[in-house]
Amino acid sequence: MPLLDSYDIIFAGGGTVACIIAGRLARADPSLSILIIEAGPHSFNLHHHVQPARYLYSLGQGHTFSKHTSVQSEVLGGRSVCVPSASCVGGGSAVNFLLYARPPASDYDDWENLGNIGWGAESLIPLSKKIENYQIPSCRPSVHGFTGPIRVSHGGCDTNIGKEFLETAAQYDRDRKMSTSVDLNDFKKINVYGPWHKYIDSQTGKRSDTAHHFLYNLHNFDLDPESSNHKVHVLTKRRVVRVIFQNKRAVGVEYVAREDFDNGKPQVQPRIAYASRLVVLSSGAFGSPAILERSGIGSTLHLSQVDVRQIVDLPGVGENYNDHNIGFTPYLASEDSDCLDGIFSGEDKAIEPYLKEWEAQGSGLLAHSSIDAGVKLRPTPEELEELGPDFKQVWDEFYAGAPDKPVAVLFATAGDFMNYDAPSASLKKFGMACFTAYPRAVGYTHITSASNPWAPLRFDPKYLSHPADVAVLRWCYKRGRELARRMSSYRGEIAAGHPKFCSSPPGSDLGKSLKAGIPASVVSSTSGPVAIDTPDIVYSEEDDKAIDDHLRATVGTTWHSLGTCAMKPREAGGGVDSRLNVYGVVNLKVADLSIAPLNVGANTNNTALTIGEKAFLLVAEDLGISSDSGQR
Numbered sequence: 001m002p003l004l005d006s007y008d009i010i011f012a013g014g015g016t017v018a019c020i021i022a023g024r025l026a027r028a029d030p031s032l033s034i035l036i037i038e039a040g041p042h043s044f045n046l047h048h049h050v051q052p053a054r055y056l057y058s059l060g061q062g063h064t065f066s067k068h069t070s071v072q073s074e075v076l077g078g079r080s081v082c083v084p085s086a087s088c089v090g091g092g093s094a095v096n097f098l099l100y101a102r103p104p105a106s107d108y109d110d111w112e113n114l115g116n117i118g119w120g121a122e123s124l125i126p127l128s129k130k131i132e133n134y135q136i137p138s139c140r141p142s143v144h145g146f147t148g149p150i151r152v153s154h155g156g157c158d159t160n161i162g163k164e165f166l167e168t169a170a171q172y173d174r175d176r177k178m179s180t181s182v183d184l185n186d187f188k189k190i191n192v193y194g195p196w197h198k199y200i201d202s203q204t205g206k207r208s209d210t211a212h213h214f215l216y217n218l219h220n221f222d223l224d225p226e227s228s229n230h231k232v233h234v235l236t237k238r239r240v241v242r243v244i245f246q247n248k249r250a251v252g253v254e255y256v257a258r259e260d261f262d263n264g265k266p267q268v269q270p271r272i273a274y275a276s277r278l279v280v281l282s283s284g285a286f287g288s289p290a291i292l293e294r295s296g297i298g299s300t301l302h303l304s305q306v307d308v309r310q311i312v313d314l315p316g317v318g319e320n321y322n323d324h325n326i327g328f329t330p331y332l333a334s335e336d337s338d339c340l341d342g343i344f345s346g347e348d349k350a351i352e353p354y355l356k357e358w359e360a361q362g363s364g365l366l367a368h369s370s371i372d373a374g375v376k377l378r379p380t381p382e383e384l385e386e387l388g389p390d391f392k393q394v395w396d397e398f399y400a401g402a403p404d405k406p407v408a409v410l411f412a413t414a415g416d417f418m419n420y421d422a423p424s425a426s427l428k429k430f431g432m433a434c435f436t437a438y439p440r441a442v443g444y445t446h447i448t449s450a451s452n453p454w455a456p457l458r459f460d461p462k463y464l465s466h467p468a469d470v471a472v473l474r475w476c477y478k479r480g481r482e483l484a485r486r487m488s489s490y491r492g493e494i495a496a497g498h499p500k501f502c503s504s505p506p507g508s509d510l511g512k513s514l515k516a517g518i519p520a521s522v523v524s525s526t527s528g529p530v531a532i533d534t535p536d537i538v539y540s541e542e543d544d545k546a547i548d549d550h551l552r553a554t555v556g557t558t559w560h561s562l563g564t565c566a567m568k569p570r571e572a573g574g575g576v577d578s579r580l581n582v583y584g585v586v587n588l589k590v591a592d593l594s595i596a597p598l599n600v601g602a603n604t605n606n607t608a609l610t611i612g613e614k615a616f617l618l619v620a621e622d623l624g625i626s627s628d629s630g631q632r
C-alpha cells in the first residue's frame with residue numbers, strides 16, 4: 001500500500017511512546033491505516049542503536065539528536081546549557097543510556113490527585129508490568145512482568161567498578177543497607193545500595209527499544225513507505241509544522257523536509273496528510289508544545305510574539321518544563337578496571353575486542369551501559385541538618401510526607417562520561433553521577449518561528465535557580481567523593497572535574513582550623529584508596545562555595561525533559577485532559593512525556609513506556625477497538 005494522502009490516524013513524532021501506541025493499534029485492528037511522521041532517521045538494526053555501549057559516542061556525534069540551547073542563565077554564571085533530545089524512530093528508547101528505573105508509586109498517585117482519574121499507581125503499575133519482560137532471576141513477580149516486549153536484564157557483565165561501589169557502600173555507609181539481590185525498582189525502595197538493571201536483552205545483548213519491539217517487528221512492515229505492504233507507514237526526516245483544523249476539529253497535519261527550507265524559509269509548499277479519525281502529537285517535551293504553538297494553541301503572549309493566530313488560549317503550553325539536574329565527577333581508576341572509555345570513544349579498534357563476544361553470546365562490555373549499581377538517597381536526620389535551611393523547607397513541604405520519594409539518585413559509572421583527560425595513559429577512569437530527583441526549579445520552552453520547525457526554541461530549564469537544588473547536588477558531590485576514594489580501583493581525582501578548593505593540606509593554618517580533619521583539596525594521584533574508616537573530608541564555608549561554583553559551571557541535563565503539555569485542569573495550566581485530549585479542540589491528543597503533570601523521581605524512560613501503554617488503551621477505547629487484541 002503506497003503512501004496515501006489520508007489515514008485513519010497520524011502520529012506527529014515516532015519516538016518512544018508513538019511506537020508503542022502505533023504498534024499495539026496495528027495489531028489490535030490491522031485494517032487501521034496509520035502514518036507516523038518522524039523528524040529523525042530509522043534506527044532499524046543499526047549498530048549505534050542496537051549495541052548498547054555505543055550510546056555515548058552517538059550522543060557526541062549528534063546525528064540522532066536535536067540540540068536545544070537554553071537562554072543564558074544568570075545563576076549559571078551567564079552560561080547556556082545544551083539539552084539534546086532524541087531524533088530517530090524509537091526516540092529516546094533507541095538512544096538513551098539504557099538505565100531501567102521506575103519512579104516511586106506516590107508519584108503516579110500525585111498525578112491522579114490532580115484530577116487525573118485512572119493515572120494513579122494502582123492503574124499504572126499493571127501497565128508498567130505489562131510492557132516488560134523482566135529477565136532478572138529471583139525477583140518479586142508481583143511487581144514485574146515477564147511476557148511483555150521490552151527486555152530488562154543486568155546486561156552483558158558485571159564490572160568491578162560496580163561491585164566495588166556496592167562493597168564500599170556496605171562497609172562505609174552504616175546508615176543505609178546494601179544488598180546484591182535487592183530490587184531497587186519495586187516502586188518504593190529507597191536508601192538501599194544495589195544492582196541497577198538495563199534495557200538490554202540478556203539473550204542477544206541488544207538494546208531493547210520500542211521501535212524494534214513494537215514497530216519494526218510488525219508483519220510485512222517495510223522501511224520504505226512507498227513499497228510497503230503494511231498499513232503502518234513511517235515517513236522519516238520530516239517535521240510536522242502544525243495541525244490542520246476544520247472548525248477546531250483536527251483533520252490532518254502539515255509537514256516539511258529539512259531540504260524544503262533554505263535560510264529559515266520554505267522553498268516548496270509544505271505537504272499535508274489528512275487523518276480521518278485522530279491526530280496524536282508524540283514529539284516529546286520539546287516537539288509537542290512547539291507543534292501546538294505553531295498550530296495556534298498556546299498563550300496569547302507567546303503566540304503574538306511570533307505572529308501566530310491564536311485558536312485556543314492555553315497558557316500552560318510550553319510551561320512546566322522539568323528535568324533532573326546532574327553532576328558527573330571523574331576519578332582515576334586502576335589499570336585492571338572494567339571501564340567503557342574505549343568504547344565511548346567510538347573508535348573501531350577500541351570496540352573490536354568486545355565485538356566477537358557480543359555477536360556470539362550477546363555479552364561483555366559492549367552489552368553494557370557502564371552503570372551496574374546505585375542508590376536512591378533520602379537523608380538521615382544528621383544529613384538533613386547538613387543539607388541546610390534552604391532544603392529543610394522543601395523537605396517539610398514535599399518529602400516528609402512521602403517516604404518513598406528519593407531526594408537524589410547516585411550511581412557509579414565504569415567510565416568517565418565527561419571525557420576528562422587522564423594524566424597518564426595507563427590509568428583508566430570511573431565516575432560518580434548524581435541527579436536531583438525532584439528539582440524545585442521549573443522552566444519553559446517556546447517557539448521562535450511560526451513556520452520553521454527547525455528554528456531554535458526559546459528555552460530555559462532553570463537549572464539551580466532554586467537554592468535547595470544546589471544544596472542537594474552539593475551533598476551528593478560529597479557523598480560520592482567519600483565512596484569513590486574508598487573503592488579499591490581508586491587512583492586519585494581528575495582536578496579539572498572537581499571544585500577549585502581553597503583548603504590547604506593538613507599542617508597549614510587552615511588545615512589546623514579544620515580540627516585536624518581531612519581538608520577538601522583535590523588528590524590528583526595516589527597509589528590506592530584510603531582506608532574505610534578514614535575520617536570524612538571536612539569542608540569549610542569556602543569549600544562549600546567552591547562546590548557551588550563548580551556545580552553552577554558544570555551542571556547539565558539528565559535528558560529527562562517532561563511536563564510541557566501537562567495533564568491537569570485547564571485553569572491550572574493544563575494542556576491536555578486525563579484522556580490526553582488537547583483542551584479547546586477535538587480529535588487531537590498528546591501522548592508522550594510532555595503530558596506528565598509533575599516530575600518523577602527516576603530516569604524517565606519507564607514512565608514514557610507506561611504512558612505509551614495507557615495512551616494505547618485510551619485511543620483504542622475512543623476508536624471502539626478492543627484493546628485485548630493489541631496484546632502479544
Ligand SMILES: Cc1cc2nc3c(=O)[nH]c(=O)nc-3n(C[C@H](O)[C@H](O)[C@H](O)COP(=O)(O)OP(=O)(O)OC[C@H]3O[C@@H](n4cnc5c(N)ncnc54)[C@H](O)[C@@H]3O)c2cc1C
Nearest residue numbers: 013015016017039087091092096097099240287593603605
Ligand atoms: C541521551 C539520553 C539518555 C537518556 N537516558 C535514559 C536512561 O538511561 N534511562 C531512562 O529511563 N531514560 C533515559 N532517557 C530519557 C528517556 O529516554 C525519555 O524520557 C523518553 O524516551 C521520552 O519519550 P517520548 O516519547 O516522550 O519522546 P521521544 O522518545 O524523544 O520521542 C519524540 C520523537 O518526536 C520526534 N519529533 C520531535 N519534533 C517533531 C516534529 N515536529 N515532527 C516530527 N517528529 C518530531 C523526535 O525526533 C523524537 O523521535 C534518556 C534520554 C536521552 C535523550
